[in-house]
Every structure is written in C-alpha cells, then in structure tokens.
Amino acid sequence: xxxxxxxxxxxxxxxxxxxxxxRERTEIFSFLKEVVDTYDADIAxxxxxxxxxxxDIGKVLARYDFDGSVPAASVLTDVLDMxxxxxxxxxxxxxxxxxxxxxxxxxxxxxxxxxxxxxxxxVWSHAPACVDIEEKLIRYLGTxxxxxxxxxxxxxxxxxAEANCTAVICAMTRKIxxxxxxxxxxxxxxxxxxxxxDSHLAWLKxxxxxxLGHDAVRLVDVDSAGKMDIERLKAVIREDQSNGLLxxxxxxxxxTTNAGVIDPLPELAxxxxxxxxYFHVDAAWAGAILLSERHAxxxxxxxxxxSFTLDAHKWLTAPMGTGxxxxxxxxxxxxxxxxxxxxMPAGDDINADPYVTSIQWSRRFNGLRLFIPLAILGREGxxxxxxxxxxxxxxxxxxxxxxxWVVVNDTQLPVICLRDAQDRDVEPILxxxxxSNKVWLSSTTFGKRKVLRTCVTSFRSVTADVDHxxxxxxxxxxxxxxxx
Ligand SMILES: Cc1ncc(COP(=O)(O)O)c(C=O)c1O
Numbered sequence: 294x295x296x297x298x299x300x301x302x303x304x305x306x307x308x309x310x311x312x313x314x315x316r317e318r319t320e321i322f323s324f325l326k327e328v329v330d331t332y333d334a335d336i337a338x339x340x341x342x343x344x345x346x347x348x349d350i351g352k353v354l355a356r357y358d359f360d361g362s363v364p365a366a367s368v369l370t371d372v373l374d375m376x377x378x379x380x381x382x383x384x385x386x387x388x389x390x391x392x393x394x395x396x397x398x399x400x401x402x403x404x405x406x407x408x409x410x411x412x413x414x415x416v417w418s419h420a421p422a423c424v425d426i427e428e429k430l431i432r433y434l435g436t437x438x439x440x441x442x443x444x445x446x447x448x449x450x451x452x453x454a455e456a457n458c459t460a461v462i463c464a465m466t467r468k469i470x471x472x473x474x475x476x477x478x479x480x481x482x483x484x485x486x487x488x489x490x491d492s493h494l495a496w497l498k499x500x501x502x503x504x505l506g507h508d509a510v511r512l513v514d515v516d517s518a519g520k521m522d523i524e525r526l527k528a529v530i531r532e533d534q535s536n537g538l539l540x541x542x543x544x545x546x547x548x549t550t551n552a553g554v555i556d557p558l559p560e561l562a563x564x565x566x567x568x569x570x571y572f573h574v575d576a577a578w579a580g581a582i583l584l585s586e587r588h589a590x591x592x593x594x595x596x597x598x599x600s601f602t603l604d605a606h607k608w609l610t611a612p613m614g615t616g617x618x619x620x621x622x623x624x625x626x627x628x629x630x631x632x633x634x635x636x637m638p639a640g641d642d643i644n645a646d647p648y649v650t651s652i653q654w655s656r657r658f659n660g661l662r663l664f665i666p667l668a669i670l671g672r673e674g675x676x677x678x679x680x681x682x683x684x685x686x687x688x689x690x691x692x693x694x695x696x697x698w699v700v701v702n703d704t705q706l707p708v709i710c711l712r713d714a715q716d717r718d719v720e721p722i723l724x725x726x727x728x729s730n731k732v733w734l735s736s737t738t739f740g741k742r743k744v745l746r747t748c749v750t751s752f753r754s755v756t757a758d759v760d761h762x763x764x765x766x767x768x769x770x771x772x773x774x775x776x777x
Pocket of ligand 1: 392453454455457493495546549550576577578616
C-alpha cells in the first residue's frame with residue numbers, strides 16, 4: 294500500500310495541500326489583510342456580546358463532517374463569521390470586563406511566525422535563540438521587580454494558573470523536606486498555604502492538582518479595603534501550627550481579580566520571613582505596572598518575594614496563553630523539575646533546558662508575543678499605554694461619582710467597582726446594559742455586597758468610551774428605577 298503511494302509520487306500534492314503554493318498564498322494574504330483592516334475599522338462599533346445562538350453555531354458546524362473537503366475560502370469565512378458574532382468581543386474599546394486585553398498587532402505577527410517555524414523549546418539546543426529570548430524577557434521583568442539578573446530565572450506558562458501552580462510545586466519542594474522524592478508521604482503533617490479570601494480561586498484547583506486538597510488553602514480574611522488582614526493572617530498561622538499543620542507558603546495578591554487591590558507586600562514578606570514560608574506574589578494582572586516608572590512603586594515589596602506571576606496575556610497585550618513565572622533563584626525551579634531521560638538531547642551546565650525547569654515538556658515559543666512589541670515599542674511604549682489606562686480609570690471613577698454611583702473599592706489601578714448611591718439592586722442594571730449589546734462589564738462581590746465591576750482593559754479605550762459606558766449605566770438605571 295505505502296509502496297504504491299510512493300510510486301505514484303503524490304508527495305508534491307501532499308505538500309501543497311498542507312502548505313499552499315505562492316499563488317494561493319497571495320490570495321490568502323490579501324484576504325487576511327482585508328480581515329485585519331475590517332477588524333481595525335469595525336471593532337469599536339461591533340456588538341460586544343455573541344449574537345449567534347447555539348443553534349446558529351450548530352448550523353455552521355453541521356457543514357463540517359470532516360469526511361469531505363470544504364474550500365479554504367468557505368472555511369475561513371465561516372471561522373471569521375463565528376469570531377465576529379460568536380464570542381464576546383474582548384478586544385473592543387467597549388469591553389470593560391475581565392483581564393482580557395486588546396492584543397497588539399505584533400502579538401498576532403508573533404503567533405504567525407511561531408506557527409510557521411514551530412520551534413521546540415523543550416531543550417535549549419533545539420531552539421537556542423528562542424530559549425535565550427524568553428530568558429532575556431524573564432530576567433528583564435525580574436530586574437524591574439528588583440531581582441538580581443544573575444541569579445533569577447523563570448518559565449513562560451500557559452497563564453496565571455499554571456504560573457501559580459509552578460509556585461506551589463516550588464514552595465513544596467523547598468519547604469517540605471523530602472517532598473521531591475516522596476511527595477506528600479514525606480510529611481505526616483498536612484501542608485497548608487495562605488492567600489487572601491479575595492485572591493483568584495484557581496488556587497483551589499491548584500491545591501487539588503498538587504495533591505493537597507482544597508482544605509490546604511487558607512483563605513485569610515481581608516480588611517475593609519480588600520487587603521489581606523495581617524493580624525488575621527498571623528492568628529491563622531499560629532492556630533494551624535498549634536493544630537499540627539505545616540504552613541509552607543504565603544501568597545500576596547497584587548491586583549485582586551474583583552477589585553484591583555494590592556495586598557500589603559512588605560508586611561507579608563515580614564510574616565513569611567518570620568515563619569520561614571515561601572513567599573509568592575500573584576501579580577498576574579497588575580505586575581504589568583512594573584513597566585511604568587510612575588506606578589511601579591505600587592508593587593514595592595515584591596523584591597522580597599521568592600517568585601511572582603505576571604501574565605503577558607493580561608495587561609501586556611499578548612494573545613491568550615502567555616503567562617510568566619519568575620523566581621529570584623534559578624535553583625528554585627531546578628529542584629522540583631529536574632528529571633533524567635535518555636531520549637532528550639543532552640544539555641549542558643550553562644544553558645538550562647526548559648523541560649527540566651518547568652511544568653511543561655514540549656514548549657511553544659509564546660515569549661515572542663512579548664518580545665516583538667517590547668523590542669519595537671520599548672518600555673516607554675508600554676508605560677505610556679499603562680499610565681493612560683490608569684488615568685482613564687480615574688476619569689471613569691470621577692464620572693461615576695458625578696452620576697450618583699458610589700465607587701466601593703480603593704485602588705489606583707483601573708478596576709472600578711460600584712454600587713448605586715441609593716443602594717438599588719445592580720444586577721438588573723447589569724442585565725439591561727448587557728442586553729443593549731454596546732458595552733460589556735460584569736458584577737462581583739466586594740465586602741459581601743453585590744457590585745458592578747468595570748476594568749479598563751483595552752488600549753483602544755478613550756474618554757468617549759468611558760462616557761458611553763457611564764451613559765449606558767445611567768440609562769439602564771433610569772429605565773429600571775424611573776421614580777429615582
Ligand atoms: C490575580 C489573578 N491570578 C491568576 C489568574 C489566573 O490566570 P489565568 O486565567 O491566566 O490562568 C487570574 C485571572 O484573571 C487573576 O486575576
């Protein structure tokens with residue numbers, strides 16, 4: 294069978310079917326140019342919520358049984374239609390939502406180049422340039438946090454959850470004697486770690502992934518500002534110690550998901566030192582402000598952490614799937630992840646192979662999504678974007694307060710949580726605004742109270758978009774509560 298295929302010499306056909314020839318490529322590129330230009334012109338005016346129903350999506354997908362072949366033009370048209378109408382437009386300037394950024398054009402260029410060459414970053418010798426690029430980025434970001442570039446290290450991850458999971462594995466390896474060899478059998482005491490009750494609850498999943506279980510996650514109360522309560526933290530640690538548990542890690546959140554609040558990092562660092570806890574900072578979103586000369590001081594204390602998480606796919610405009618774990622000492626990563634194999638190319642003592650310093654094995658070159666824009670725009674380009682968004686957040690706060698909304702959280706970062714000045718239920722307001730399909734925001738709880746949550750996430754958002762958001766909120770409230 295395979296012999297007759299070889300005799301028929303169909304190899305050219307196979308190659309051309311997986312990699313179209315120049316004429317077809319030219320057509321595809323001119324189609325894609327049109328796609329990019331249309332996206333750029335339309336994104337500000339597009340409906341922010343999906344308008345395709347499940348049935349509509351099903352109808353499109355029914356065209357694909359994968360037995361037969363569908364022309365490329367039809368496939369691309371269907372896919373783009375689903376992108377335009379089958380998802381929340383998180384890159385819209387009217388998206389004041391979760392930490393999903395507008396992505397830089399350079400991030401998409403990086404994805405294309407990476408897809409084309411498909412470098413394998415598991416070992417340094419397979420992709421030395423790519424591994425060195427990622428290492429340079431990690432050292433640079435670590436330096437902004439105050440880490441020594443000669444000893445710091447890190448790993449690009451799929452996101453904040455993987456970076457935080459990396460931190461737990463590193464912490465267990467460092468602080469639980471025998472853990473790397475025996476796992477949790479190394480200890481009769483239950484290991485526990487501390488985070489604030491307002492932290493991102495992927496920590497619960499991480500505890501499960503690490504074999505610790507949810508009870509290992511000590512959710513420490515926050516104060517009225519939403520920061521971890523230090524006195525409460527000390528009390529919980531003391532209680533756990535006297536109950537025979539094994540505290541091994543403390544996590545500060547720098548930029549909580551619901552309210553953009555930064556835990557008191559210097560005080561947390563002191564508690565970690567006093568109790569010999571591994572200290573990690575989850576700066577998945579707000580870590581970006583390290584690039585801002587004006588605002589980097591908000592993260593002071595981060596230099597005392599053993600490691601921190603910074604997602605380039607949050608405030609740094611990289612496409613989804615770009616998290617970063619950065620640690621102060623390269624041994625932190627080598628201890629848990631080093632394995633010996635006979636089928637991987639041999640490494641050397643100088644260049645760490647990423648597969649022995651991270652959770653992943655095969656590794657995509659996601660760092661390029663940050664390298665290209667950072668190289669082109671420089672720190673200043675990012676800093677200008679970040680500082681502008683911080684100011685836009687303050688502008689939004691002002692506008693809300695002028696219109697009888699009460700801002701309930703106190704942060705200099707552009708996450709604004711609000712309630713109605715007369716304490717009317719905000720949930721119907723949210724439903725009404727989302728129904729208009731012109732802006733996107735969400736709700737959360739802050740201080741046990743239901744509030745609306747807005748966040749400036751798009752480098753495309755300007756003051757007019759903020760005005761529009763406020764007028765949408767005002768209109769919805771006036772419609773629902775006419776007497777007020
Ligand atoms: C503070 C914080 N940490 C961690 C995460 C999880 O990151 P990811 O969704 O990239 O895994 C998030 C997500 O929003 C977050 O806000």
